[in-house]
Amino acid sequence: MPEPRRASLPPLLWPLAALALLLCFNFLFTPGFFSVEFRDGRLVGTLIDILNHSSKVAIVAVGMTLVIATGGVDLSVGAVVAICGAVAATLAQRAPMPVIVLAALGAGLAAGLCNGLLVTRLRLQPIVATLVLMVAGRGVAQLITDGLIITFERPALVAVANRSLLALPIPVWIAVGIAALAAAFTRRTAAGMLIEAVGDNDRACRYSGVNESRLRLGVYAFCGLCAGVAGLIECSYIKAADANNAGLFLELDAILAAIIGGTALAGGRFSIAGSLTGALLIQALTKTMYMHDVSADVAPLPKGLAVLAVCILQAPRVKTSLARWAGGRA
Amino acid sequence: MLTRRTLLAASCIAAVSLFACERKTEPAQPAAPTAKPAPAAPQPAKDKKLRVGFAQIGAESDWRRANTESIKAEAAARGIDLIFSDAQQKQENQIKAIRSFVQQGVDAIAFAPVVETGWEPVLKEVKQAGIPVILTDRVVDVSDKSLYVTFIGADFVEEGRRAAAWLGKATDGKAMVAELQGTPGSAPAIDRKKGFEEGIKAFPQIKIIKSQSGEFTRAKGKEVTETFLKSPEGKQITALYSHNDDMALGAIQAIEEAGLKPGVDIKIVSIDGVRAAFEAMVAGKLNCTVECNPLLGPQLFDTVAAVVAKKPVDKRIVTKESVFEQSQAAEAIKTRKY
Numbered sequence: 001m002p003e004p005r006r007a008s009l010p011p012l013l014w015p016l017a018a019l020a021l022l023l024c025f026n027f028l029f030t031p032g033f034f035s036v037e038f039r040d041g042r043l044v045g046t047l048i049d050i051l052n053h054s055s056k057v058a059i060v061a062v063g064m065t066l067v068i069a070t071g072g073v074d075l076s077v078g079a080v081v082a083i084c085g086a087v088a089a090t091l092a093q094r095a096p097m098p099v100i101v102l103a104a105l106g107a108g109l110a111a112g113l114c115n116g117l118l119v120t121r122l123r124l125q126p127i128v129a130t131l132v133l134m135v136a137g138r139g140v141a142q143l144i145t146d147g148l149i150i151t152f153e154r155p156a157l158v159a160v161a162n163r164s165l166l167a168l169p170i171p172v173w174i175a176v177g178i179a180a181l182a183a184a185f186t187r188r189t190a191a192g193m194l195i196e197a198v199g200d201n202d203r204a205c206r207y208s209g210v211n212e213s214r215l216r217l218g219v220y221a222f223c224g225l226c227a228g229v230a231g232l233i234e235c236s237y238i239k240a241a242d243a244n245n246a247g248l249f250l251e252l253d254a255i256l257a258a259i260i261g262g263t264a265l266a267g268g269r270f271s272i273a274g275s276l277t278g279a280l281l282i283q284a285l286t287k288t289m290y291m292h293d294v295s296a297d298v299a300p301l302p303k304g305l306a307v308l309a310v311c312i313l314q315a316p317r318v319k320t321s322l323a324r325w326a327g328g329r330a
Numbered sequence: 331m332l333t334r335r336t337l338l339a340a341s342c343i344a345a346v347s348l349f350a351c352e353r354k355t356e357p358a359q360p361a362a363p364t365a366k367p368a369p370a371a372p373q374p375a376k377d378k379k380l381r382v383g384f385a386q387i388g389a390e391s392d393w394r395r396a397n398t399e400s401i402k403a404e405a406a407a408r409g410i411d412l413i414f415s416d417a418q419q420k421q422e423n424q425i426k427a428i429r430s431f432v433q434q435g436v437d438a439i440a441f442a443p444v445v446e447t448g449w450e451p452v453l454k455e456v457k458q459a460g461i462p463v464i465l466t467d468r469v470v471d472v473s474d475k476s477l478y479v480t481f482i483g484a485d486f487v488e489e490g491r492r493a494a495a496w497l498g499k500a501t502d503g504k505a506m507v508a509e510l511q512g513t514p515g516s517a518p519a520i521d522r523k524k525g526f527e528e529g530i531k532a533f534p535q536i537k538i539i540k541s542q543s544g545e546f547t548r549a550k551g552k553e554v555t556e557t558f559l560k561s562p563e564g565k566q567i568t569a570l571y572s573h574n575d576d577m578a579l580g581a582i583q584a585i586e587e588a589g590l591k592p593g594v595d596i597k598i599v600s601i602d603g604v605r606a607a608f609e610a611m612v613a614g615k616l617n618c619t620v621e622c623n624p625l626l627g628p629q630l631f632d633t634v635a636a637v638v639a640k641k642p643v644d645k646r647i648v649t650k651e652s653v654f655e656q657s658q659a660a661e662a663i664k665t666r667k668y
Contacts, residue, residue, distance in 0.1 A: 138418070149391065151606065238552055238580055243389075245548075
């Protein structure tokens with residue numbers, strides 16, 4: 001029996017198309033959306049703001065993508081952001097900068113390892129394992145900050161999210177760096193294939209001698225680390241640690257970004273470039289709402305519809321028939 | 331291996347104990363009330379401690395924290411057995427907490443509703459159980475007003491009016507205002523918007539040209555202000571009205587980053603009067619904060635005592651509040667409790 005022809009449309013097509021469509025809309029209906037000027041050695045404009053604000057989601061989405069690729073999910077990233085922000089802000093006035101960064105990232109790594117151990121050692125379902133930290137994590141952050149919003153004026157720490165490097169905000173470079181690192185690690189080594197293999201069929205993987213449990217532990221730890229970086233950026237952005245609101249619903253945005261980007265929630269297939277595009281799309285949508293004075297109580301609706309549209313277009317069934325239709329016309 | 335297991339076990343225990351913390355009963359006083367002299371406040375029965383359930387919204391701001399502290403401290407001082415619950419910003423958690431208060435047979439229930447609507451079913455259950463309900467700080471939208479005894483709290487509409495009055499005075503009645511709204515659907519957001527709009531009617535040359543929700547947080551306040559300033563109308567903005575101090579503090583950063591002087595190029599008036607706002611006023615970056623007093627513990631338990639003693643109480647009890655400007659900030663900051 002001949003194999004049905006595989007969908008041949010590039011996976012990045014739909015998220016990129018959606019982003020392009022949104023930019024077109026803004027080009028036509030949002031005055032000043034594309035104006036970018038060079039001021040005090042950095043670029044200033046709405047597009048730059050979108051890049052800047054999407055970098056936090058993008059960083060977490062990179063970690064999330066790898067976790068999802070192994071068939072898991074990490075719901076705790078938002079809470080981990082709050083914890084790491086709290087750690088950084090508490091140390092902000094009394095520790096050297098490297099210590100602050102290491103402590104915040106260390107907290108993220110520890111949280112990720114904790115998730116990973118629950119998943120690999122206790123064989124808890126990822127959604128359950130990470131739910132624990134999602135709920136408890138904010139409590140931990142509250143304990144660290146003693147329930148207060150801790151503010152700081154440490155120039156080096158404030159610089160992380162508020163200064164620019166080579167004309168672009170530093171968070172953008174951090175996001176690019178982490179994405180490049182993850183892409184290189186997964187696509188230049190066998191790691192990417194193994195991650196996908198674990199997501200496809202972990203038992204088969206184990207029987208063929210892959211240390212799937214270490215691999216899983218690794219992706220959760222990495223995801224925690226990404227959340228740590230995001231936490232550092234978030235607290236630096238407002239020069240304060242807000243344990244209640246830092247990273248709130250970030251896990252959902254990160255999962256959305258990954259799904260929009262074509263990563264299969266069931267595992268076995270992932271695209272880091274796709275997740276970055278997803279993160280950009282989400283932030284561009286949010287910004288568009290702000291620019292058009294869409295009131296915040298209805299803003300999630302258009303956002304949800306846009307995501308739904310991209311996801312429908314990416315559903316395997318729709319995809320194959322689209323590819324067939326495209327093939328038939330060629 | 332062993333160490334990993336231990337670590338795991340420790341983290342599990344930590345997680346469980348955190349869950350447990352959420353609903354802990356406040357140890358109001360040592361268990362033997364006879365050992366202590368009877369508290370000054372009137373109590374219906376000296377042998378039985380008054381039990382009051384309080385469902386707090388969360389700990390989202392310094393203001394809320396001061397509110398919680400005031401209630402807990404006052405309960406402890408009066409020897410009232412306070413069952414305190416933190417809803418972490420979720421209405422469903424508050425409803426659960428209120429139901430559990432009913433099951434525990436408390437003498438009175440007080441809560442600060444997260445949102446205005448959706449309270450009818452649970453409040454009917456409370457009414458059937460014969461337990462009086464006191465609302466603090468925010469009101470609920472129910473058709474049957476007998477579902478609660480009284481509402482103690484600030485008049486958010488009046489706060490909005492005061493902010494508008496100050497702005498009118500400070501700008502000689504001429505301003506292009508950007509407004510940072512609170513969480514959509516919450517009583518303070520709705521009423522502070524309404525009050526401000528009423529207030530600026532007296533100044534025909536004050537116009538709100540931008541208005542968006544900053545969800546009462548610093549991060550959103552900053553991000554939304556950034557968008558305001560980059561919008562086509564951005565250059566015309568001469569004043570900012572924020573529904574709470576935290577968003578204004580975020581906005582101050584956004585204004586500074588846009589190369590403008592907060593408090594000078596853009597006049598800023600916000601509501602709440604938390605310590606950080608006073609610090610910003612001393613630094614000249616915030617112009618005015620309209621106080622919204624969180625220290626309503628004493629008023630709350632006075633009312634509880636009156637209600638339990640079946641004395642009549644007003645349906646609406648307004649807290650004492652004032653307006654602070656930059657010139658008063660340095661002096662006032664010394665006596666601020668929150």
